[in-house]
Amino acid sequence: MAEPSLFTNNNTEITDMIAALTQTTRLLLLALLTMSLVACGFHLRGQTNIPAKLKVITLTSESGSDSFDRALRIALTKAGVVIVDKNSANKDTLNLKINAITKTDIELARDSDNDLSQLQRRLTSHYFVRQADGKSLYGPRTINTTKTLTNQNAEESAKLSYNQAQEESMNEDLANQLVYDLSYAPL
Template sequence: MNLHRLLATLLLAGLLSACGFHLREEARLPAGMQLIAIEGADASSPLGRDLRKALARSGAQLVEGSDEPHAVLRIGSNTIRTDVLSVGGNARANEFTIRYHVEFDVLGAAGDSLVARQTIELSRDFTFDATQALGIAAEQDLLTEELQHAMVQAILRKLEALAR
Protein backbone atom coordinates (compact mmCIF):
# COMPACT_ATOMS: atom_id res chain seq x y z
CA MET A 1 0.00 0.00 0.00
CA ASN A 2 2.82 2.43 0.88
CA LEU A 3 4.60 1.54 -2.34
CA HIS A 4 1.49 2.48 -4.35
CA ARG A 5 1.25 5.83 -2.56
CA LEU A 6 4.93 6.51 -3.17
CA LEU A 7 4.62 5.64 -6.87
CA ALA A 8 1.48 7.77 -7.23
CA THR A 9 3.21 10.72 -5.54
CA LEU A 10 6.28 10.38 -7.74
CA LEU A 11 4.13 10.11 -10.85
CA LEU A 12 2.12 13.20 -9.87
CA ALA A 13 5.30 15.17 -9.13
CA GLY A 14 6.78 14.11 -12.47
CA LEU A 15 3.68 15.16 -14.39
CA LEU A 16 3.53 18.55 -12.68
CA SER A 17 7.18 19.29 -13.30
CA ALA A 18 6.86 18.37 -16.98
CA CYS A 19 4.06 20.82 -17.78
CA GLY A 20 6.54 23.58 -18.70
CA PHE A 21 5.32 26.19 -16.22
CA HIS A 22 7.88 28.79 -15.19
CA LEU A 23 7.68 32.28 -13.75
CA ARG A 24 7.87 35.21 -16.13
CA GLU A 25 11.27 36.86 -16.06
CA GLU A 26 11.99 40.57 -16.29
CA ALA A 27 11.90 42.01 -19.79
CA ARG A 28 15.24 42.01 -21.61
CA LEU A 29 15.82 45.18 -23.52
CA PRO A 30 18.18 45.23 -26.52
CA ALA A 31 21.64 46.79 -26.32
CA GLY A 32 20.44 50.02 -27.94
CA MET A 33 18.08 50.62 -25.02
CA GLN A 34 20.44 49.87 -22.13
CA LEU A 35 21.08 53.60 -21.63
CA ILE A 36 17.66 55.25 -21.75
CA ALA A 37 15.91 58.44 -20.72
CA ILE A 38 12.18 58.91 -20.24
CA GLU A 39 10.40 61.96 -21.64
CA GLY A 40 6.78 62.94 -21.15
CA ALA A 41 6.14 61.03 -17.93
CA ASP A 42 6.64 62.99 -14.74
CA ALA A 43 8.98 61.18 -12.34
CA SER A 44 6.44 61.55 -9.53
CA SER A 45 3.51 60.19 -11.56
CA PRO A 46 2.62 56.51 -11.09
CA LEU A 47 3.58 55.67 -14.68
CA GLY A 48 6.89 57.53 -14.52
CA ARG A 49 7.82 56.11 -11.11
CA ASP A 50 6.91 52.51 -11.96
CA LEU A 51 8.48 52.71 -15.42
CA ARG A 52 11.78 53.89 -13.95
CA LYS A 53 11.79 51.04 -11.42
CA ALA A 54 10.89 48.43 -14.04
CA LEU A 55 13.55 49.63 -16.48
CA ALA A 56 16.17 49.47 -13.73
CA ARG A 57 15.08 45.90 -12.88
CA SER A 58 15.43 45.04 -16.58
CA GLY A 59 19.07 46.07 -16.49
CA ALA A 60 18.68 49.43 -18.22
CA GLN A 61 20.50 52.44 -16.87
CA LEU A 62 18.37 55.57 -16.65
CA VAL A 63 20.09 58.76 -17.70
CA GLU A 64 18.87 62.32 -17.29
CA GLY A 65 20.53 65.32 -18.84
CA SER A 66 23.63 63.35 -19.79
CA ASP A 67 25.89 64.15 -22.75
CA GLU A 68 26.39 60.41 -23.23
CA PRO A 69 24.45 59.02 -26.24
CA HIS A 70 21.30 57.23 -25.09
CA ALA A 71 17.88 56.07 -26.25
CA VAL A 72 14.79 58.09 -25.35
CA LEU A 73 11.43 56.57 -24.40
CA ARG A 74 8.88 59.26 -25.22
CA ILE A 75 5.43 59.06 -23.65
CA GLY A 76 3.03 60.97 -25.90
CA SER A 77 -0.35 60.33 -24.36
CA ASN A 78 -1.10 59.08 -20.85
CA THR A 79 -4.81 59.21 -19.96
CA ILE A 80 -7.15 57.39 -17.61
CA ARG A 81 -10.89 57.79 -18.03
CA THR A 82 -14.02 56.20 -16.64
CA ASP A 83 -16.94 55.43 -18.95
CA VAL A 84 -20.44 54.16 -18.26
CA LEU A 85 -21.09 50.66 -19.61
CA SER A 86 -24.72 50.16 -18.66
CA VAL A 87 -27.63 52.04 -17.11
CA GLY A 88 -30.33 50.41 -15.02
CA GLY A 89 -34.09 50.91 -15.06
CA ASN A 90 -33.77 53.70 -12.50
CA ALA A 91 -31.62 55.72 -14.96
CA ARG A 92 -28.49 55.22 -12.85
CA ALA A 93 -25.22 53.76 -14.05
CA ASN A 94 -24.75 50.12 -13.05
CA GLU A 95 -21.47 49.27 -14.73
CA PHE A 96 -18.38 51.30 -15.47
CA THR A 97 -15.14 50.71 -17.29
CA ILE A 98 -11.80 52.32 -16.52
CA ARG A 99 -9.68 52.82 -19.64
CA TYR A 100 -5.97 53.52 -19.54
CA HIS A 101 -4.49 54.80 -22.80
CA VAL A 102 -0.75 55.31 -23.40
CA GLU A 103 1.11 56.17 -26.61
CA PHE A 104 4.89 55.93 -26.77
CA ASP A 105 7.87 55.59 -29.09
CA VAL A 106 11.62 55.11 -28.67
CA LEU A 107 14.35 57.11 -30.36
CA GLY A 108 17.87 55.75 -30.61
CA ALA A 109 21.05 57.54 -29.57
CA ALA A 110 21.45 58.94 -33.10
CA GLY A 111 17.85 60.22 -33.18
CA ASP A 112 16.60 57.38 -35.36
CA SER A 113 13.37 55.58 -34.52
CA LEU A 114 14.00 52.29 -32.69
CA VAL A 115 10.32 51.69 -31.95
CA ALA A 116 7.61 53.44 -33.97
CA ARG A 117 4.66 55.09 -32.21
CA GLN A 118 2.75 52.41 -30.30
CA THR A 119 -0.62 52.59 -28.56
CA ILE A 120 -1.62 50.43 -25.62
CA GLU A 121 -5.08 50.61 -24.09
CA LEU A 122 -6.04 48.56 -21.06
CA SER A 123 -9.44 48.45 -19.39
CA ARG A 124 -11.15 47.02 -16.32
CA ASP A 125 -14.89 46.83 -15.72
CA PHE A 126 -16.65 47.16 -12.38
CA THR A 127 -20.24 47.33 -11.20
CA PHE A 128 -21.83 50.01 -9.07
CA ASP A 129 -23.99 48.84 -6.20
CA ALA A 130 -25.79 51.70 -4.44
CA THR A 131 -25.84 49.69 -1.20
CA GLN A 132 -22.03 49.53 -1.26
CA ALA A 133 -21.37 53.15 -2.24
CA LEU A 134 -18.51 53.62 0.23
CA GLY A 135 -16.52 50.76 -1.24
CA ILE A 136 -16.86 51.90 -4.86
CA ALA A 137 -14.25 54.65 -4.57
CA ALA A 138 -11.77 52.24 -2.98
CA GLU A 139 -12.47 49.65 -5.68
CA GLN A 140 -11.98 52.25 -8.41
CA ASP A 141 -8.67 53.35 -6.85
CA LEU A 142 -7.52 49.73 -6.61
CA LEU A 143 -8.45 49.02 -10.24
CA THR A 144 -6.67 52.18 -11.40
CA GLU A 145 -3.52 51.19 -9.52
CA GLU A 146 -3.72 47.68 -10.99
CA LEU A 147 -4.04 49.18 -14.50
CA GLN A 148 -0.99 51.38 -13.90
CA HIS A 149 1.14 48.39 -12.92
CA ALA A 150 -0.19 46.35 -15.86
CA MET A 151 0.57 49.23 -18.24
CA VAL A 152 4.22 49.34 -17.20
CA GLN A 153 4.57 45.61 -17.84
CA ALA A 154 2.76 45.94 -21.18
CA ILE A 155 5.13 48.72 -22.28
CA LEU A 156 8.21 46.69 -21.32
CA ARG A 157 6.93 43.56 -23.07
CA LYS A 158 6.14 45.60 -26.19
CA LEU A 159 9.62 47.16 -26.15
CA GLU A 160 11.18 43.74 -25.76
CA ALA A 161 9.15 42.22 -28.60
CA LEU A 162 9.41 45.12 -31.05
CA ALA A 163 13.12 45.62 -30.61
CA ARG A 164 13.97 42.09 -31.72
Protein backbone atom coordinates in the same frame (compact mmCIF):
# COMPACT_ATOMS: atom_id res chain seq x y z
CA MET B 1 14.63 -28.81 -3.96
CA ALA B 2 11.85 -26.58 -2.76
CA GLU B 3 9.25 -25.39 -5.19
CA PRO B 4 8.74 -21.62 -5.52
CA SER B 5 5.93 -20.40 -3.38
CA LEU B 6 2.83 -18.77 -4.83
CA PHE B 7 3.24 -16.02 -2.25
CA THR B 8 6.66 -15.02 -3.65
CA ASN B 9 5.22 -14.33 -7.12
CA ASN B 10 2.25 -12.50 -5.61
CA ASN B 11 4.53 -10.36 -3.43
CA THR B 12 6.53 -9.30 -6.49
CA GLU B 13 3.35 -8.37 -8.36
CA ILE B 14 2.00 -6.44 -5.38
CA THR B 15 5.29 -4.58 -4.99
CA ASP B 16 5.26 -3.67 -8.69
CA MET B 17 1.63 -2.56 -8.42
CA ILE B 18 2.39 -0.36 -5.36
CA ALA B 19 5.39 1.20 -7.15
CA ALA B 20 3.20 1.96 -10.18
CA LEU B 21 0.47 3.35 -7.94
CA THR B 22 2.98 5.52 -6.13
CA GLN B 23 4.26 6.93 -9.42
CA THR B 24 0.70 7.56 -10.60
CA THR B 25 -0.15 9.21 -7.29
CA ARG B 26 2.91 11.45 -7.57
CA LEU B 27 1.90 12.51 -11.08
CA LEU B 28 -1.65 13.22 -9.93
CA LEU B 29 -0.40 15.30 -7.02
CA LEU B 30 1.96 17.22 -9.31
CA ALA B 31 -0.89 17.87 -11.76
CA LEU B 32 -3.14 19.01 -8.91
CA LEU B 33 -0.46 21.38 -7.58
CA THR B 34 0.14 22.81 -11.06
CA MET B 35 -3.58 23.39 -11.64
CA SER B 36 -3.87 25.06 -8.23
CA LEU B 37 -1.06 27.48 -9.02
CA VAL B 38 -2.57 28.36 -12.39
CA ALA B 39 -6.04 28.78 -10.86
CA CYS B 40 -4.78 31.29 -8.30
CA GLY B 41 -3.26 33.45 -11.04
CA PHE B 42 0.41 32.51 -10.61
CA HIS B 43 2.43 32.92 -13.79
CA LEU B 44 6.07 32.04 -14.18
CA ARG B 45 7.84 35.01 -15.68
CA GLY B 46 11.40 35.17 -16.76
CA GLN B 47 13.59 38.19 -16.39
CA THR B 48 13.05 40.75 -19.13
CA ASN B 49 16.00 40.92 -21.50
CA ILE B 50 16.23 44.51 -22.64
CA PRO B 51 18.46 45.13 -25.71
CA ALA B 52 21.90 46.52 -24.84
CA LYS B 53 21.19 49.82 -26.65
CA LEU B 54 18.31 50.43 -24.21
CA LYS B 55 20.27 49.78 -21.01
CA VAL B 56 20.96 53.53 -20.65
CA ILE B 57 18.20 55.87 -21.83
CA THR B 58 16.59 59.24 -21.29
CA LEU B 59 12.88 59.35 -20.53
CA THR B 60 10.35 61.86 -21.82
CA SER B 61 6.93 61.18 -20.40
CA GLU B 62 3.83 63.10 -21.34
CA SER B 63 1.58 60.42 -19.81
CA GLY B 64 -0.23 62.84 -17.52
CA SER B 65 -0.08 60.29 -14.69
CA ASP B 66 2.44 60.48 -11.85
CA SER B 67 1.41 56.97 -10.82
CA PHE B 68 2.28 55.58 -14.27
CA ASP B 69 5.57 57.50 -14.43
CA ARG B 70 6.59 56.14 -11.02
CA ALA B 71 5.58 52.58 -11.97
CA LEU B 72 7.48 52.87 -15.27
CA ARG B 73 10.69 54.05 -13.57
CA ILE B 74 10.45 51.13 -11.12
CA ALA B 75 9.79 48.59 -13.89
CA LEU B 76 12.67 49.92 -16.01
CA THR B 77 15.05 49.84 -13.05
CA LYS B 78 14.06 46.25 -12.24
CA ALA B 79 14.82 45.35 -15.86
CA GLY B 80 18.32 46.79 -15.52
CA VAL B 81 17.72 50.04 -17.40
CA VAL B 82 19.46 53.20 -16.18
CA ILE B 83 17.56 56.44 -16.77
CA VAL B 84 19.88 59.41 -17.18
CA ASP B 85 19.20 63.12 -17.35
CA LYS B 86 19.24 64.64 -20.84
CA ASN B 87 22.23 66.78 -19.84
CA SER B 88 24.21 63.62 -18.97
CA ALA B 89 23.30 61.82 -22.20
CA ASN B 90 25.62 61.46 -25.17
CA LYS B 91 24.68 61.39 -28.85
CA ASP B 92 24.19 57.59 -28.78
CA THR B 93 21.81 57.61 -25.80
CA LEU B 94 18.29 56.72 -26.91
CA ASN B 95 15.15 58.43 -25.66
CA LEU B 96 11.97 56.66 -24.56
CA LYS B 97 9.03 58.99 -25.25
CA ILE B 98 5.62 58.24 -23.76
CA ASN B 99 2.52 59.97 -25.13
CA ALA B 100 -0.51 60.92 -23.04
CA ILE B 101 -2.55 58.10 -21.51
CA THR B 102 -6.15 58.09 -22.65
CA LYS B 103 -8.88 56.69 -20.44
CA THR B 104 -12.03 55.15 -21.90
CA ASP B 105 -14.97 53.98 -19.75
CA ILE B 106 -17.73 51.69 -21.00
CA GLU B 107 -20.84 51.13 -18.90
CA LEU B 108 -21.39 47.44 -18.26
CA ALA B 109 -24.23 47.24 -15.72
CA ARG B 110 -26.81 49.28 -13.88
CA ASP B 111 -28.70 48.31 -10.74
CA SER B 112 -32.48 48.40 -10.20
CA ASP B 113 -32.34 52.15 -9.41
CA ASN B 114 -30.65 52.73 -12.76
CA ASP B 115 -27.39 53.69 -11.00
CA LEU B 116 -24.19 52.62 -12.69
CA SER B 117 -22.83 49.54 -10.90
CA GLN B 118 -20.04 48.28 -13.23
CA LEU B 119 -17.86 49.82 -15.85
CA GLN B 120 -14.95 48.73 -17.95
CA ARG B 121 -11.96 51.08 -17.91
CA ARG B 122 -9.29 51.00 -20.60
CA LEU B 123 -5.99 52.89 -20.39
CA THR B 124 -4.11 53.34 -23.66
CA SER B 125 -0.87 55.05 -24.61
CA HIS B 126 1.71 55.06 -27.36
CA TYR B 127 5.47 55.20 -27.04
CA PHE B 128 8.53 55.62 -29.22
CA VAL B 129 12.23 54.88 -28.90
CA ARG B 130 14.01 57.81 -30.51
CA GLN B 131 17.53 58.89 -31.31
CA ALA B 132 18.90 62.11 -29.82
CA ASP B 133 17.91 63.98 -33.02
CA GLY B 134 14.26 62.88 -32.56
CA LYS B 135 14.18 60.23 -35.30
CA SER B 136 12.07 57.24 -34.25
CA LEU B 137 13.85 53.88 -34.22
CA TYR B 138 11.04 51.82 -32.72
CA GLY B 139 7.42 52.79 -32.61
CA PRO B 140 4.87 54.08 -32.40
CA ARG B 141 3.93 51.14 -30.20
CA THR B 142 0.56 50.88 -28.47
CA ILE B 143 0.16 49.65 -24.92
CA ASN B 144 -3.17 49.22 -23.17
CA THR B 145 -4.81 47.54 -20.24
CA THR B 146 -8.45 46.95 -19.34
CA LYS B 147 -10.13 46.29 -16.03
CA THR B 148 -13.74 45.87 -14.90
CA LEU B 149 -14.55 48.24 -12.06
CA THR B 150 -17.33 47.19 -9.74
CA ASN B 151 -18.61 49.05 -6.70
CA GLN B 152 -19.62 52.06 -8.82
CA ASN B 153 -22.90 52.55 -6.97
CA ALA B 154 -21.25 52.82 -3.54
CA GLU B 155 -20.88 56.05 -1.60
CA GLU B 156 -18.84 58.61 -3.50
CA SER B 157 -15.80 58.47 -1.20
CA ALA B 158 -15.68 54.66 -1.28
CA LYS B 159 -16.08 54.65 -5.07
CA LEU B 160 -13.30 57.23 -5.55
CA SER B 161 -10.93 55.34 -3.26
CA TYR B 162 -11.67 52.03 -4.99
CA ASN B 163 -11.29 53.50 -8.50
CA GLN B 164 -8.00 55.20 -7.56
CA ALA B 165 -6.54 51.93 -6.22
CA GLN B 166 -7.66 50.06 -9.36
CA GLU B 167 -6.21 52.74 -11.63
CA GLU B 168 -2.85 52.56 -9.83
CA SER B 169 -2.87 48.81 -10.42
CA MET B 170 -3.67 49.43 -14.09
CA ASN B 171 -0.79 51.92 -14.34
CA GLU B 172 1.59 49.28 -12.99
CA ASP B 173 0.26 46.78 -15.55
CA LEU B 174 0.70 49.34 -18.33
CA ALA B 175 4.29 50.09 -17.25
CA ASN B 176 5.16 46.40 -17.04
CA GLN B 177 3.63 45.85 -20.47
CA LEU B 178 5.79 48.63 -21.92
CA VAL B 179 8.98 47.15 -20.43
CA TYR B 180 8.02 43.68 -21.67
CA ASP B 181 7.39 45.11 -25.16
CA LEU B 182 10.78 46.85 -25.10
CA SER B 183 12.46 43.47 -24.73
CA TYR B 184 11.37 42.73 -28.33
CA ALA B 185 12.70 45.99 -29.78
CA PRO B 186 14.93 45.16 -32.77
CA LEU B 187 17.77 47.47 -31.75
